[in-house]
Amino acid sequence: MQEQAQHGPTGEPPEQGAPVPDAPEDVPRPTATGGAAPDAPASRPTAGPADGPTNGPSEPGEQEWRGVERALLSMRRTVLLTVMGVLTLATALPLALPLGPVWALPALLWPAVAAWGWYALGRNWRSWRYAERADDLLISRGVLWRETTVVPYGRMQLVEVTSGPLERRYGLARLQLHTAAATTDAAVPGLVPAEAERLRDRLTELGEARSAGL
Amino acid sequence: MSTDREPEGPDGPDRPDGPERDAAPQEGRRLHPITPWRRAWAPIAALVVFSVQDYQRTRAWAEELTLGWLALAFAVVVPLAAGYGFVSWWVTHYAVTDTELRIRTGVLFRRVAHIRLDRIQAVDVSRPLLARVAGVAKLKLDVVGTNEKDELAFLGEADAVALRAELLARAAGIAPDAAPEAGEAPERVLLRVPPGMLTVALLLMGSGWGFLAALVVVPGFLWWASGSPAAALAAAVPMVGGAWMATVGRYLSEYDWKVAESPDGVRVDHGLLNREHATVPPGRVQAVRISEPLLWRRRGWVRVELAVAGNGGDTLLLPVAERAVAARVLATVLPGVDVAAAVAAARPVARRARFAVPVWWHGYAHGVTDAVFVTRHGRLRRVLELVPHAKVQSVRRTQGPWERRLGLADVHVDHGANGSVVARLRDAEEAEAVVVAQAERSRTGRRTARPERWLT
Numbered sequence: 001m002q003e004q005a006q007h008g009p010t011g012e013p014p015e016q017g018a019p020v021p022d023a024p025e026d027v028p029r030p031t032a033t034g035g036a037a038p039d040a041p042a043s044r045p046t047a048g049p050a051d052g053p054t055n056g057p058s059e060p061g062e063q064e065w066r067g068v069e070r071a072l073l074s075m076r077r078t079v080l081l082t083v084m085g086v087l088t089l090a091t092a093l094p095l096a097l098p099l100g101p102v103w104a105l106p107a108l109l110w111p112a113v114a115a116w117g118w119y120a121l122g123r124n125w126r127s128w129r130y131a132e133r134a135d136d137l138l139i140s141r142g143v144l145w146r147e148t149t150v151v152p153y154g155r156m157q158l159v160e161v162t163s164g165p166l167e168r169r170y171g172l173a174r175l176q177l178h179t180a181a182a183t184t185d186a187a188v189p190g191l192v193p194a195e196a197e198r199l200r201d202r203l204t205e206l207g208e209a210r211s212a213g214l
Numbered sequence: 215m216s217t218d219r220e221p222e223g224p225d226g227p228d229r230p231d232g233p234e235r236d237a238a239p240q241e242g243r244r245l246h247p248i249t250p251w252r253r254a255w256a257p258i259a260a261l262v263v264f265s266v267q268d269y270q271r272t273r274a275w276a277e278e279l280t281l282g283w284l285a286l287a288f289a290v291v292v293p294l295a296a297g298y299g300f301v302s303w304w305v306t307h308y309a310v311t312d313t314e315l316r317i318r319t320g321v322l323f324r325r326v327a328h329i330r331l332d333r334i335q336a337v338d339v340s341r342p343l344l345a346r347v348a349g350v351a352k353l354k355l356d357v358v359g360t361n362e363k364d365e366l367a368f369l370g371e372a373d374a375v376a377l378r379a380e381l382l383a384r385a386a387g388i389a390p391d392a393a394p395e396a397g398e399a400p401e402r403v404l405l406r407v408p409p410g411m412l413t414v415a416l417l418l419m420g421s422g423w424g425f426l427a428a429l430v431v432v433p434g435f436l437w438w439a440s441g442s443p444a445a446a447l448a449a450a451v452p453m454v455g456g457a458w459m460a461t462v463g464r465y466l467s468e469y470d471w472k473v474a475e476s477p478d479g480v481r482v483d484h485g486l487l488n489r490e491h492a493t494v495p496p497g498r499v500q501a502v503r504i505s506e507p508l509l510w511r512r513r514g515w516v517r518v519e520l521a522v523a524g525n526g527g528d529t530l531l532l533p534v535a536e537r538a539v540a541a542r543v544l545a546t547v548l549p550g551v552d553v554a555a556a557v558a559a560a561r562p563v564a565r566r567a568r569f570a571v572p573v574w575w576h577g578y579a580h581g582v583t584d585a586v587f588v589t590r591h592g593r594l595r596r597v598l599e600l601v602p603h604a605k606v607q608s609v610r611r612t613q614g615p616w617e618r619r620l621g622l623a624d625v626h627v628d629h630g631a632n633g634s635v636v637a638r639l640r641d642a643e644e645a646e647a648v649v650v651a652q653a654e655r656s657r658t659g660r661r662t663a664r665p666e667r668w669l670t
Contacts, residue, residue, distance in 0.1 A: 146611075147611065148611040150608060150650070152656055181607035181630055181634065183633065
């Protein structure tokens with residue numbers, strides 16, 4: 001079942017220097033000087049026992065971005081090719097059989113869509129990444145519509161690992177975070193089950209240590 | 215009235231050795247005996263609605279109906295309905311234990327709800343007109359994660375008030391033995407909205423006039439176009455409903471608005487025919503929305519809504535008030551929040567945002583004070599939204615392709631009342647800094663927050 005993809009189990013960060021114009025390079029800098037935002041609560045002496053030496057904003061160096069498994073890309077591309085293949089046949093055959101093969105040419109639209117989708121899925125896959133920081137989890141994704149989500153560990157109400165039949169076939173699992181806000185939309189698809197479970201346990205543990213209610 | 219209520223120590227399984235309460239602890243108290251009557255007339259109402267909706271068929275059907283059939287139908291339907299109402303009343307019990315309110319209900323499908331008192335987000339007591347005549351009230355509890363408010367309907371009026379006081383006392387962390395006798399916490403009236411001010415405010419709102427105008431224009435046009443008054447009437451009926459809700463209904467509901475402060479939190483009482491009461495305990499407010507309709511601005515009036523976790527949606531705090539008064543009330547509801555400072559902190563967006571949102575860009579603004587995350591939007595109707603840092607659940611930064619071209623990004627802040635507040639069209643670099651700083655503030659802001667049991 002667990003057919004590992006070419007990647008290592010922890011999923012190396014995707015190649016950042018790829019010649020994709022939209023590959024996200026603007027990593028949020030935790031040390032940014034806040035602009036006009038007065039940082040009063042953060043500058044109070046708040047070093048509680050739960051924080052220990054890791055209090056304060058994390059250093060950029062320790063913020064380690066991780067990508068998602070390449071198997072996710074393979075899975076999505078396989079699904080894309082299957083759907084487009086079926087659509088091509090479903091369009092071409094009813095046209096070609098009664099009217100002649102030339103009439104089947106419009107069905108070539110689907111392979112064109114598939115080619116574009118192939119490329120778009122690749123860019124989308126490269127855009128997915130996450131980083132565990134000292135106090136929160138960062139998830140960044142999207143090529144055209146980019147989204148970066150920050151969830152403080154103390155706000156996690158529930159961490160969920162799911163894996164559908166297709167995902168299991170590719171040895172993948174999906175991590176979903178829930179906070180008290182239903183609008184929080186934080187999920188990492190395409191993790192190796194072991195990594196997903198490690199992350200779940202770590203997040204749960206950190207969440208307990210820093211727990212805060214509503 | 216007050217049939218089953220005994221003002222004594224906590225019942226429930228925690229006190230199995232209570233005097234002569236061997237069966238009662240499991241069962242708890244029953245609702246007011248008038249409750250079945252509410253349910254008894256539901257089938258009759260359904261019958262009426264059905265005949266109104268399908269008038270032609272009902273008339274044809276009614277012509278064949280003899281008096282005997284009618285009597286038979288009533289002889290069957292009414293006792294059945296009454297029986298169902300009675301049984302469902304009979305099996306519904308509630309009990310207050312040290313930490314929970316337990317509600318057992320359901321005839322065929324049993325449902326037992328255990329509501330943790332320290333997780334109660336708001337307690338409402340509502341008294342619809344008929345219930346007021348009968349001297350009963352409905353008690354509603356807002357709890358996070360439920361789809362609808364759990365309600366106890368109906369209780370005797372005095373019972374409802376006493377139960378609310380007891381629930382709040384226990385939720386506040388008063389010693390369990392003292393809780394039933396703690397009684398109503400003293401309250402200090404912060405504000406009453408005079409009827410004249412409410413009238414003027416509603417007259418100056420656009421929505422009511424819009425409905426009235428539509429009520430004249432649309433059916434008139436339909437009549438002219440189709441030549442049949444029936445079509446015009448069919449279109450008019452739902453619009454009359456809308457117009458009523460926006461004008462008279464709103465006036466009736468917001469009449470005699472009273473906001474009071476008590477150790478149990480902020481209390482809101484309102485309504486002319488249906489009296490409603492809401493208590494929002496301290497620390498339950500997730501976000502505040504202050505809106506200023508266009509025509510109110512010259513008078514400096516605002517409307518204030520609170521977002522509370524649970525399914526209650528937004529709780530209206532002030533239907534209309536002067537800006538300074540609203541700021542004063544908010545300062546007691548959310549200690550440490552200074553509205554003037556929040557307004558001052560909001561900085562407008564960069565000029566290039568006009569390419570992203572042509573006319574309305576000017577309304578967007580965002581800022582941060584040491585207590586709240588502030589956003590403002592809207593050009594005609596200005597809306598200022600505040601989220602205390604301690605209530606921020608997660609922070610997101612989003613950027614569409616066009617925004618990226620302009621070097622802009624949006625910052626979303628999700629709070630616990632199933633909503634999010636968006637600071638739109640910020641400079642992209644600023645947005646990144648805001649996201650990181652806000653996550654940090656959200657984390658540290660929690661430490662200064664008050665405990666969930668607010669009197670401990």
